[in-house]
Structure formats: C-alpha cells, structure tokens
Amino acid sequence: MTRILHVEDDADIREITQLALALSGQFELHQFTNGDEALQQAAGIAPDLLLLDVMMPGMSGPELLVALRDVPGLAEVPAIFMTARVQKTEIAGFLEQGAIGVIAKPFDPVSLGQQIHDILAAPATAAQPA
C-alpha cells in the first residue's frame, strides 16, 4: 500500500482522485486543501509519495514542495505534480524543482493509479521530461 500525501484546492478533483485511486485499492490517500494544512500533518503521515497540485491559493505546489523537504523524513520522498500547466518549458521547470514526474490535468481516472506506478518505477529527470 503506497501512502500518498495529496494536496489539491479543488474539492471535486480531490474526490475524483480519491475515487480513481480507490479503484486499484493500492493507495492510502491523505488529502489536504492547502499547503499549510499539509505541512502541519505531513510528519505524522510519513508519506511514500507527495502528490501536489501546482496552482493553489496561498502556497503554490512548488513552494510547498520546498517547505516539505524541510519536514523531518520527507527530504527524499518522491514528488509528483498534478497540473494543467503542461507546456514543455513548464514541465521542465517542475522537474528542475525536484519532482520525479508530472501528471497532466485532465487525467484519466481509470489509469491514474497505473500512471503513478509508472512514474515511481521510472522517475523522470530534469533533462528528460516524462
């Protein structure tokens, strides 16, 4: 069971994500609506994966990732951004900021779990966008 810390400000997308990942039954999802909440709870969750929206009110996804890296035990946890900002230069920027992959919105809920598994199995690098 992969424990995921999911931060997404859109309630509908949070629910779709939860339903989509429940299809496979291989993920334990901990969802938060903003970065501050996630930071407060992150250490206690000890996630295996950070699944972060990019454009959020307050702290953005990349800013949250930087902050989460300072949380004990999260410095090396893989991170994936879920975003509608999928221009090539934007994806390259997210990878440079430390993500191992980017899942474009709208995503296919049926294959979302498989996408996450694929990225974890073959992380992208900044020089080689997924």
Place this chain on the structure above:
Amino acid sequence: MTRSNLKKFTSVSVFALVAVQVAAMIDQRGEWHVLGDLLPWISASAALGMVLLWLSFRRMAARHRSVWTEHLKLGKAVEALHAHGMVVQTDSQGRITFANERFLEATGYCADELVSQPVEMLYFPEDLWVQDELLATIGKGETWTGDTRLRRRDGGEVWTNVTLLPGVDDEGRRSGAISVRTDITESRKKLIDREVFQTLDCIVDQVFIFDLDSLEVKYANQSARAAHGLTDSLAGYGPLGAIHALYTGPEFTGMLDNLRDGGQKLAHCDLVRDGTHFEARLQILDAEDGTRKVLASLRDISLRVEAQHQRDEFISTVSHELRSPMTSVKGAMGLLLAGAGGEPTAQTRNILEIAHRNADRLVSLIDDLLDIEKIASGNMTFNMERHDIGALIDEAIEANGPFSRRFDVTIERDGAEGGQVFIDFDRSLQVLNNLLSNAAKFSPAGGKVIVACRELPEAFEVSVTDHGTGIPAEMVPKVFDKYAQVGAQRDGPVRGTGLGLAIVKAIAEEQGGCVALDSAEGEGSTFYVTFPKPAAGDPGPVEERQEKAS
C-alpha cells in the same frame, strides 16, 4: 570739360588776345604800328596756347590711365569669376557656345562634347521643367536665380546655385543666355546631413553612430544623450564602452563581431539595460572615406515585453482554469464508465460515452487554441534534435491504436523506411497523431489507413492515406487554413476543432518541412508531410548526448 569744349575754349582765348593786341596797335591817329610792335603779343599768345594744349593732353592721359585701370580690374574680376564659378553661354537656339574650365571640371565633360549641343543634355529628364522656366524668364529679358541640378557626364549629379542672364550677340542685340553657377553639392549634402541629424534628434529611439573598428561614438541623438547623461558635442562622445557597460557585454559585442567579420550588414537582438528591455538594431554605414560606421538604434520594448508576459500568463491561466473543471467532468464520467458507481445500463453507457467523447473534444479544442496562440505569437518552442523517422512513425501508429479502434479502423505501415531527421520529436509526433486521427475519423468502418515513408534528397516524406470520404476539390486549397472544417457540414462524431491541420502545417514549416494533399471525393485522401534531414553538426537527442558524454 570735354575735349571739344577745350578746343573751343583755346581758340576763342587766342582770338580774343589777338583782337585786343590789334586794337592796341592802332593809335589815336588811326595809324598802324610796324610788325616789331606785334611780335611780343604773338609770342605771348603762342605760349598761352601751348599751356592750354599741355593741360588738355594731361587731362586726356589721366582719362586714358583710368580706362586702362578699369580694364585691368575687369579682367581680374572675370578671371576670379572663372576660377570660382561655372560659366556657360548659349545661343538663341539654346545650344552651348561656351563652357569654362570650372564647369567642365565639375561636370566631367570636355569642351568639344558640350559646344553646339543643346543645353538640355545637362539636365535630368525629370528636371527639364526647370529649363522651361529658365527660358521663359530669359525670354522676358529678366534674370533668374535659384538652385538647379545638373547631370554629370558619369550620370552623377551636381547641385548648383545659378544666376542666368540674357546674353547679347556680336551686334549687341539680346540673344541666348549666360549662366553663372556655384557648385553647392557639398553644402547641400551638409544641409541634408544637418536635417537628417535634426530628424534623428526628434525620434524617441536612442540612436548612436560609431566607428566599427575603434568604437568611437561620433553621434548620439537627443534621446541617447538624455539616457546616458551626455552633453551635445561636435567632438564625439568617446568609446562606446565608456558610455555603458552593456555595450561591451556579450550580446552587443556578438552583434559587432557579426558585422565586422561575418559579412552582415544588419544585426539585432534584445537587450536589458538597467532593467529596461530594448530591441537593438545595428546597421553598417559605408562611409565615402572608406571607414565603416555603425548606426545603432535602441528601442524601448518594455511595454511590449510586459504585454507579452501578461499574454503568456493569460494563456497559462486560461489553460489552467479550463482544464481544472474538465478534470472533474472527464474524471467523473470516466469513473462512471469504469463502473465506479455500479455497472451502467447500455443506454446509460451510451449517453456517458457521448458526454465523455465531447469532453475530450473540448480538451482538444483548448489544446489547439493554445497551440494556435503560441504559433501566432511566435512562442512555440522547438527542441530540434536528430531522431529516426521510423521510430517516430511507429510511436505515432502505436499511440493512435486505441483511437482508431474506436472507429474500427486499422493503421498499417507500408515498408520500413528509416533514417535520420532533424526535428522536435514531440511536435512531430503531434503532427502525425493529427493526420492519423483525422484519417481514422474519416475512414469507413473496417477501413485501413496506410502510412508510408519515402526518402527525398534533403528530407523524408511521410504519407498518410485513407480511403474515406475524400475532400471536395474546392476545399483542398483551404484545408490547412485555420478553422477550415471539411466535416463542418457533416453529422456524426467526426468533427474536429478546425485548427488541427493549421497546426500541422505550422509545425512542419517551423521545422523546415512542408505539407501537401491529394484527395478525390469519394475515394479518399493522402496527406504528405516532410521532415528535414540533419545537417552536419546538428545535435542528437539528449539521452544520446548524455551517453556520449559519459
């Protein structure tokens, strides 16, 4: 007193003296004295006459000297006139009868080439109206003064300030004309130069003129002087680098190198100086003295850059704002179709599939609109690398498998041509995806789409052939235009955004390729797109380069 008056005066004086003496020699008795009595009077009269004659000659000699002096002065004046001015005489027929050395020197003719020729030969055709005006003035016996342009023997121009006077013939009658001209070509050039510099001073762009080799700044317009705190100076403004460090930076010196050694006449780039964005344009000015000067103009494009930034932000935001709700819409329908809400009935599934399919169309439309926007604004980036054309085709066919199966269409590759092309792989995949999905959409159920590849001298040509409805002949020239929807009038699930083929064409051309189409209505269509071969030194894909580096 004139000479004749002097003669009369002398004669009367002598006659009067003789009469007085004769009267004196008759005594009171009425008797004559002898000749001896007359001699003194005769001598005195002769002496007086001689004196008067001498005075007359002296006066004549003085007048003669005066006339000679005037003649010498006039000669010198004519000499000065010929040395300074250009003199031409014409006869009553407008033929040249005389041209002085100064005129010959200025126009490049020799005297034999001008004499007896019509004076019109000295004018440019477009200036002949001036000649008509001159002749009209001379015909009235008046003098004409003004600036005229003459045509040199070599076709060049000489600007002159001319005074034209009516001439006279040998009998002193009015005939022809005499023109006296001053060469004002240089002063006119200076005047034009001054006007040019005054104009440059008025424009908003910052303008410099500097020597390409020494980089000494010869001129800076008012805007440039104000921007750099320079004082107007005829002595120049020192070296370019002393004005601002930007002009010794790599962008600026790179442009100078291109002008100096690259044989270019023009160079331009965008610069940032003290936080302000400028578009810099450099142009070589070939000076008459053989030196190479550069005209540099810097245009403040901060507003344009800011507008572009805002536009990019807007595109990005719109993209996000449209995609986020579509994530929920598509996700919800996808989950329902996957049975997350229980197994749907056939009818429910059918309705959900219609909604899901149109949600896909909406996402495609968003993507296409963003691509068109990027193309129009020149913001579509291309990561050009060497790739194998066969790998590109195979990946496109594989990616379109699920889509084509929806239409019960199979995609087959004809042959296995391969070779290196120099492309952006993702954008090229987008091109083939678009052509393949179109071909599948417009093919009949059970149909085949054939993908072939042909090697050309400088490119590989990929063709995508379907056996569908084809395209009406009148639509063929328009299919690559934006919003040209071949299927717009048709029903069914085959409508696209009307932007796909415009994007295909733009991407192909940005990569140095081209697109073409053969189609027959009712028989099918073949779309062609070329991908250029790499040139020596073109880079390979990133992973290949990394392998080589390691």
